[in-house]
Amino acid sequence: MSTVRAPLLLHGAAGIGLWDALRQRAADALCESPDASGRACGHCAACRLLSAGTHPDRFALLPEALAVDLGEAEPAERGASPPSRDISIDAVRRLVAWSHATSHRGRARVALVYPVDAMAAPAANALLKTLEEPPPSLYFYMGTHRLDHVLPTLRSRALLQAMGRPEAAAALAALRQRDCADPEAVAAWCRNAVHAAQPEAGLDWALDMLAWLDGQGARQALVAAAPPPAVAVVALQKITVDAMRARHGLAPLYLPRHAARLRRLAAAVEPMDWLQRWQRLARAAAETHVALHAGLSAERWVLEFDHIHLPSEV
Numbered sequence: 001m002s003t004v005r006a007p008l009l010l011h012g013a014a015g016i017g018l019w020d021a022l023r024q025r026a027a028d029a030l031c032e033s034p035d036a037s038g039r040a041c042g043h044c045a046a047c048r049l050l051s052a053g054t055h056p057d058r059f060a061l062l063p064e065a066l067a068v069d070l071g072e073a074e075p076a077e078r079g080a081s082p083p084s085r086d087i088s089i090d091a092v093r094r095l096v097a098w099s100h101a102t103s104h105r106g107r108a109r110v111a112l113v114y115p116v117d118a119m120a121a122p123a124a125n126a127l128l129k130t131l132e133e134p135p136p137s138l139y140f141y142m143g144t145h146r147l148d149h150v151l152p153t154l155r156s157r158a159l160l161q162a163m164g165r166p167e168a169a170a171a172l173a174a175l176r177q178r179d180c181a182d183p184e185a186v187a188a189w190c191r192n193a194v195h196a197a198q199p200e201a202g203l204d205w206a207l208d209m210l211a212w213l214d215g216q217g218a219r220q221a222l223v224a225a226a227p228p229p230a231v232a233v234v235a236l237q238k239i240t241v242d243a244m245r246a247r248h249g250l251a252p253l254y255l256p257r258h259a260a261r262l263r264r265l266a267a268a269v270e271p272m273d274w275l276q277r278w279q280r281l282a283r284a285a286a287e288t289h290v291a292l293h294a295g296l297s298a299e300r301w302v303l304e305f306d307h308i309h310l311p312s313e314v
């Protein structure tokens, strides 16, 4: 078992399996018969309690909505107020109270906090003292996909560790296991971040968009079929990045099978125009992260691309 006592803050892109990695670390720390490399055995009493979700020495601090999505909490009753997307100060206080109890099984105790950027300043402040001086044998494993959104006071108390994207082979295997129809295309589209809820989100629409820009299909159909704004904006950003790459003679990252089409589009617009479009999309993506209704409509963005649109004779 690790002797590092500083709270660990694991960070990396969304969809790379960060929550699974935190859960695995908790399992490794709590297992009562780990293997030689320190991995949880999966069948001791502690591992069985963990898989039943009833281990008393593990505490998961998550936003309510995420806890339900990740199977860490039961969905709220019908008619209850919608689950929160933030980690509340009350939830932090419950963790702090729990942290002072003694271990039920006489071993390590683990607090998981994910994502730490879901704590507003008051909630984070309520956690600082416990992070600074955790009770004996308490481990903090925290995670974030947005390290730049983590409060400096919290960040400075943690040991930062970056988590990379899955390797291509592992990403393809994970997609095949989920019966993905076109694992290669999806792995490229999400750049191997296959543990996202929907790694393929926006791909079909992006292909329609690309076809329309290349003179096939109708704009109205594209607008009507647009995914939610947050997905649409990211899809358009990916097309833009690939077009900018094509302009510089580089292979596409997200749409590797469509290099020829991307090269035709890339040539239709000045490089600076592509860059400015990308910047507008990045700003819109930051807004939609906070509020999905951030005044963004697919129509506005499709129009934004309208003058790139190649005539159908091409």
Ligand SMILES: [Zn+2]
Pocket: 031, 032, 033, 034, 040, 041, 042, 043, 044, 045, 046, 047
């Ligand atoms: Zn075990």
